[in-house]
Amino acid sequence: MKSLLRKTVLASLIGLSAPAMASVAYVSNEKDNTLSVIDTATMEVVETIEIGARPRGILLSKDYTKLYICASDDDTVQVLDLASRKIIDTLPSGEDPEQFALHPNNKHLYIANEDDAIVTVVDVSTKVVLAQIDVGIEPEGMAVSPDGKWAVNTSETTSMLHWINTETFEIDKNIVVGQRPRHVEFSEDSKIAWASAEIGGTVHIIDVDKLEQIHEMSFKVPGVNQDRVQPVGIELTSDGKYAFVALGPANHVAVVDAKTYEVLDYLLVGSRVWQLDLNKDQTQLYTTNGVSGDVSVIDIEDMKVIKSIKVGRYPWGVVIDPNS
Amino acid sequence: MLHYVFRLRFRPSLMVVTFLLAALTVLPATAADPLNVRIGYLQWKPDTGPVLSNVLPEPKDAGLRGAELAIADNSTTGKFMGHNYELTTQVTDSEQAAITEFEALQQQGVQVFVANVPASTLAAMMNKASADTLVFNAGAADDTLRTRECNSNLLHTIPSYAMLTDALNQWLQLRRWNAVFLITGPTAEDLAWADAFRRSAKRFGVKIIEDKPWTFDADLRRTAAKELPLFTQAKDYDAVVVADVRGDFGEYVPFNTWLPRPVVGTQGMSPVAWHRVVESWGAAQLQSRFQELAGRNMNSADYAAWTAVRSVGTAVTQTGQADASSIRQFIFSDRFQLAAFKGRKLNYRQWNGQLRQPIPLIHPRGLVATAPFEGFIHPRTEMDTLGFDEPESNCRING
Numbered sequence: 001m002k003s004l005l006r007k008t009v010l011a012s013l014i015g016l017s018a019p020a021m022a023s024v025a026y027v028s029n030e031k032d033n034t035l036s037v038i039d040t041a042t043m044e045v046v047e048t049i050e051i052g053a054r055p056r057g058i059l060l061s062k063d064y065t066k067l068y069i070c071a072s073d074d075d076t077v078q079v080l081d082l083a084s085r086k087i088i089d090t091l092p093s094g095e096d097p098e099q100f101a102l103h104p105n106n107k108h109l110y111i112a113n114e115d116d117a118i119v120t121v122v123d124v125s126t127k128v129v130l131a132q133i134d135v136g137i138e139p140e141g142m143a144v145s146p147d148g149k150w151a152v153n154t155s156e157t158t159s160m161l162h163w164i165n166t167e168t169f170e171i172d173k174n175i176v177v178g179q180r181p182r183h184v185e186f187s188e189d190s191k192i193a194w195a196s197a198e199i200g201g202t203v204h205i206i207d208v209d210k211l212e213q214i215h216e217m218s219f220k221v222p223g224v225n226q227d228r229v230q231p232v233g234i235e236l237t238s239d240g241k242y243a244f245v246a247l248g249p250a251n252h253v254a255v256v257d258a259k260t261y262e263v264l265d266y267l268l269v270g271s272r273v274w275q276l277d278l279n280k281d282q283t284q285l286y287t288t289n290g291v292s293g294d295v296s297v298i299d300i301e302d303m304k305v306i307k308s309i310k311v312g313r314y315p316w317g318v319v320i321d322p323n324s
Numbered sequence: 325m326l327h328y329v330f331r332l333r334f335r336p337s338l339m340v341v342t343f344l345l346a347a348l349t350v351l352p353a354t355a356a357d358p359l360n361v362r363i364g365y366l367q368w369k370p371d372t373g374p375v376l377s378n379v380l381p382e383p384k385d386a387g388l389r390g391a392e393l394a395i396a397d398n399s400t401t402g403k404f405m406g407h408n409y410e411l412t413t414q415v416t417d418s419e420q421a422a423i424t425e426f427e428a429l430q431q432q433g434v435q436v437f438v439a440n441v442p443a444s445t446l447a448a449m450m451n452k453a454s455a456d457t458l459v460f461n462a463g464a465a466d467d468t469l470r471t472r473e474c475n476s477n478l479l480h481t482i483p484s485y486a487m488l489t490d491a492l493n494q495w496l497q498l499r500r501w502n503a504v505f506l507i508t509g510p511t512a513e514d515l516a517w518a519d520a521f522r523r524s525a526k527r528f529g530v531k532i533i534e535d536k537p538w539t540f541d542a543d544l545r546r547t548a549a550k551e552l553p554l555f556t557q558a559k560d561y562d563a564v565v566v567a568d569v570r571g572d573f574g575e576y577v578p579f580n581t582w583l584p585r586p587v588v589g590t591q592g593m594s595p596v597a598w599h600r601v602v603e604s605w606g607a608a609q610l611q612s613r614f615q616e617l618a619g620r621n622m623n624s625a626d627y628a629a630w631t632a633v634r635s636v637g638t639a640v641t642q643t644g645q646a647d648a649s650s651i652r653q654f655i656f657s658d659r660f661q662l663a664a665f666k667g668r669k670l671n672y673r674q675w676n677g678q679l680r681q682p683i684p685l686i687h688p689r690g691l692v693a694t695a696p697f698e699g700f701i702h703p704r705t706e707m708d709t710l711g712f713d714e715p716e717s718n719c720r721i722n723g
Binding site for chain 1: 400404405609613642
């Protein structure tokens with residue numbers, strides 16, 4: 001009786017948070033050449049879409065009508081129309097695109113070309129390549145600050161953050177960080193940038209006004225060999241309260257106080273956790289777990305993993321469409 | 325579905341040059357005087373004589389191309405820092421020539437070297453090394469260099485035989501292939517590899533039920549089917565282990581054993597520093613960079629030279645110093661970490677200067693597993709379950 005009551009309450013709660021149309025999460029499966037579409041209300045895969053070869057980075061257009069997909073081995077960026085869920089276009093991307101970031105103007109797409117040590121800037125409306133900027137070896141992470149001033153690229157083998165001025169398309173500053181920097185995430189106010197260094201095992205906090213490192217974080221997961229603590233994806237809540245750091249083969253996500261940089265908790269997820277995304281109301285966090293081939297769903301209020309969802313082989317990127 | 329997509333390949337050529345120049349004109353703001361980093365690469369490989377399995381010969385530039393790629397990798401970082409890297413290469417046809425070139429380069433002021441030479445040549449070279457010379461051994465796997473013939477100016481990036489055979493024996497133990505048949509070739513390298521294997525087998529509880537030297541001199545391409553089943557006759561064993569470093573007869577052992585058993589060792593499933601089939605942890609990118617540079621696959625010698633030159637690059641990037649003593653000091657500090665596509669940060673053993681590293685176990689077209697394996701534990705790092713540990717080595721090159 002009691003459990004029935006709880007179920008009813010739960011059902012009505014879910015009903016409240018997801019009214020008419022359910023929100024949708026997209027996951028790129030690197031070794032299946034597919035995109036898994038997850039209904040976040042039922043937490044089930046509702047569709048699997050065939051896309052280009054070795055899909056890795058994915059992102060939504062600012063109007064949430066399109067999904068851009070780095071099809072690394074096809075040397076192209078594909079454009080998926082969200083309404084029809086069909087590939088409607090491709091963009092010139094340079095060789096081996098891995099990660100990318102869209103400028104707030106919804107036009108300038110910054111693409112890291114891993115094999116060529118170049119960042120390519122494409123205007124998505126005209127498909128014109130605006131610039132190709134020489135960066136370090138194996139450019140990987142790409143982020144554009146919410147105020148649109150900076151595009152930051154991480155080069156893995158060079159271990160640098162390259163700060164690209166979005167007006168001149170030139171590098172204004174290089175910051176050396178830990179070994180194999182993978183990902184950069186900006187705070188909502190564009191004042192702080194978080195950069196993960198996979199092999200260094202560190203997260204570097206950069207003051208964007210000064211372009212200087214103000215803090216360096218490291219992680220200690222109980223029972224996990226320090227070698228296996230390899231930070232990759234980072235996600236920040238917009239209220240400035242939390243940062244979530246995916247720790248790769250440590251199979252945990254670190255929950256960090258975004259103001260004090262103190263680690264609050266480590267949550268066990270699937271094997272080799274890679275990228276993360278929050279849902280629209282920031283009540284849930286989705287993580288891609290490459291080796292176990294699934295997605296973990298974390299409840300933010302309870303800070304608990306509530307579900308793992310089987311997707312394709314080697315899930316890489318995840319985005320949740322806040323508009324669906 | 326996939327193939328209807330229009331394949332658009334954007335090949336930047338002119339544009340890159342333009343932006344490279346633009347980048348260079350902006351950058352000197354950060355770099356005052358450029359720092360020149362000179363590295364000498366010395367290679368001498370004795371002729372191993374004719375081998376039976378000569379179908380796929382080893383590339384002659386193994387090692388060299390790895391050093392060249394690492395110089396290119398270092399230079400990309402260097403251009404943002406004002407550091408210029410230069411590789412001076414000497415591939416010689418005799419031991420004496422290698423030693424002479426080593427001395428000449430030192431006189432020209434080169435302090436940092438990568439040596440891809442046999443252990444005996446390396447020992448002779450180190451006798452001619454000045455106090456401010458640092459040499460990376462990227463060619464000699466001999467265990468004596470890690471246990472007895474220690475030199476404080478010598479580091480090793482190529483894994484020792486013991487590291488390779490420890491990796492293999494961990495796997496044998498893990499799979500419960502506890503009883504093996506060992507076949508050892510006649511060369512000094514084969515004997516050294518087999519010695520290392522025997523030590524590892526004892527260490528990890530693997531029993532060698534037969535230990536036979538290879539004495540045949542027939543051409544196995546004609547007679548393998550006849551000779552090997554008889555040669556490998558024994559009551560029972562879980563695997564056959566081959567010690568044939570130069571690749572003389574070993575390729576003909578698989579599928580020709582008396583009992584239907586797997587073949588491991590220098591052929592069959594092999595422990596290596598590197599192989600084309602390693603692709604995790606970003607290795608796919610290193611493999612494709614190497615393929616583009618050399619037009620062939622990257623092997624263990626290339627990887628050892630690459631890690632040596634990248635170790636120098638990492639130290640120079642972090643310290644801004646290019647002299648051997650600063651580089652050595654940084655390499656042995658706890659700040660040193662080398663990202664080298666094996667899923668862990670690599671560093672050097674304080675006692676003997678050996679680069680710690682995971683060891684892939686491969687067959688010619690696939691990765692089987694990577695040692696160290698879970699369950700083989702060590703108080704310092706699991707990687708120290710591979711090779712001679714501090715108490716087992718007489719070397720104390722850092723005092």
